[in-house]
Amino acid sequence: MIPIDLAKQTYFSGSAFFSGLAAQLPDSGRGLDPVELQRVAEIYPAKITSGFLDLIKEIDDPVYRQFVPSVEELAECGEADPLAEQACSPVGAILHRYPDRVVLLASNCCPVRCRFCLRKRLWAKEGQGAPANLEPALGYIKNTPAIREVILSGGDPLMMDDQSLKDLLAQLAAISHVKALRIHTRVPAAMPERISQNLLEILARHRPLFVNIHVNHPLELLPQAAKAIGLMADAGLVLGSQSVLLKGVNDNAKTLEALFADLYALRVRPYYLHHLDRVKGVAHFVVPIQRGLEMMDGLRQRIGGMSLPAYVLDLPGGWGKVRLDSHSVKYLGRGRWQARDFAGSTRIYTE
Numbered sequence: 001m002i003p004i005d006l007a008k009q010t011y012f013s014g015s016a017f018f019s020g021l022a023a024q025l026p027d028s029g030r031g032l033d034p035v036e037l038q039r040v041a042e043i044y045p046a047k048i049t050s051g052f053l054d055l056i057k058e059i060d061d062p063v064y065r066q067f068v069p070s071v072e073e074l075a076e077c078g079e080a081d082p083l084a085e086q087a088c089s090p091v092g093a094i095l096h097r098y099p100d101r102v103v104l105l106a107s108n109c110c111p112v113r114c115r116f117c118l119r120k121r122l123w124a125k126e127g128q129g130a131p132a133n134l135e136p137a138l139g140y141i142k143n144t145p146a147i148r149e150v151i152l153s154g155g156d157p158l159m160m161d162d163q164s165l166k167d168l169l170a171q172l173a174a175i176s177h178v179k180a181l182r183i184h185t186r187v188p189a190a191m192p193e194r195i196s197q198n199l200l201e202i203l204a205r206h207r208p209l210f211v212n213i214h215v216n217h218p219l220e221l222l223p224q225a226a227k228a229i230g231l232m233a234d235a236g237l238v239l240g241s242q243s244v245l246l247k248g249v250n251d252n253a254k255t256l257e258a259l260f261a262d263l264y265a266l267r268v269r270p271y272y273l274h275h276l277d278r279v280k281g282v283a284h285f286v287v288p289i290q291r292g293l294e295m296m297d298g299l300r301q302r303i304g305g306m307s308l309p310a311y312v313l314d315l316p317g318g319w320g321k322v323r324l325d326s327h328s329v330k331y332l333g334r335g336r337w338q339a340r341d342f343a344g345s346t347r348i349y350t351e
């Protein structure tokens with residue numbers, strides 16, 4: 001597979017990340033400790049697009065928090081693989097948790113590095129869209145008739161080069177029991193210039209093709225992003241969004257209301273608001289579940305149901321997602337929750 005020509009895209013990583021950040025914060029930058037931040041970045045690399053870098057106005061603002069390394073990431077808390085993804089991987093690049101669908105880790109490259117990412121454990125292996133050998137994964141999908149949907153994730157599948165993505169989608173679409181394809185991506189907001197006419201034609205060839213766009217703050221929906229998203233909707237792609245509830249980023253009702261309303265106006269149906277997974281070193285982003293539920297309750301009175309995503313928790317250990325506002329979940333007190341997983345078993349989650 002040929003990597004996409006990232007030289008033509010504008011993004012910052014390595015030492016360019018830190019010089020770009022210092023240039024962006026000439027005054028408040030005095031509070032930055034580049035040595036400390038680089039120490040974190042050696043373990044968990046930093047990467048940001050120029051569009052998002054421009055949005056950073058001060059230390060710890062919502063965009064800064066999402067993409068700039070923090071020493072808090074080195075705290076000994078959380079797990080490398082809290083959702084036991086490795087245990088549900090029958091072959092490389094496949095995650096098979098629910099009977100009717102699989103996640104295909106199609107790319108190991110992202111336009112940005114989100115500090116709270118579920119798959120930080122895989123970051124060290126980043127290439128420029130260079131994939132693992134996907135043949136065993138395709139073979140597994142072909143030989144498992146129960147799989148109705150393939151969800152392309154990563155990394156970010158839209159960081160693959162056009163030809164490789166085209167070939168992969170065609171191979172998946174040729175499997176008769178695969179009825180739907182879905183792509184999870186940060187690209188439309190983070191790197192809207194990637195949404196080219198050629199890419200749109202490749203994606204539009206497949207129906208139904210669902211695209212879930214990862215956006216956490218209304219600031220990320222810049223005019224270029226809005227335009228790219230509009231082109232995707234015009235091309236007939238079915239658009240949804242995924243957001244993560246993050247302390248210091250979007251943990252207030254006003255921000256969430258603006259985010260969901262803006263997405264809806266762009267023809268993107270807000271799909272999931274994720275409670276943060278207990279990934280190693282992300283405790284500084286945690287918002288208590290009660291607080292998340294209160295905000296969602298308040299939003300229910302202010303915006304229509306079509307704009308309101310499901311607030312979900314992925315149960316640690318790989319027991320799947322539960323809707324936090326459903327009858328399947330009960331608060332037991334002292335930060336303990338009881339939840340019924342997708343297979344009907346009772347699980348206890350402790351915050």
Ligand code: SF4
Nearest residue numbers: 110113114117155186
């Ligand atoms: S774009 Fe997605 S996969 Fe990549 S770092 Fe961000 S959350 Fe993780």
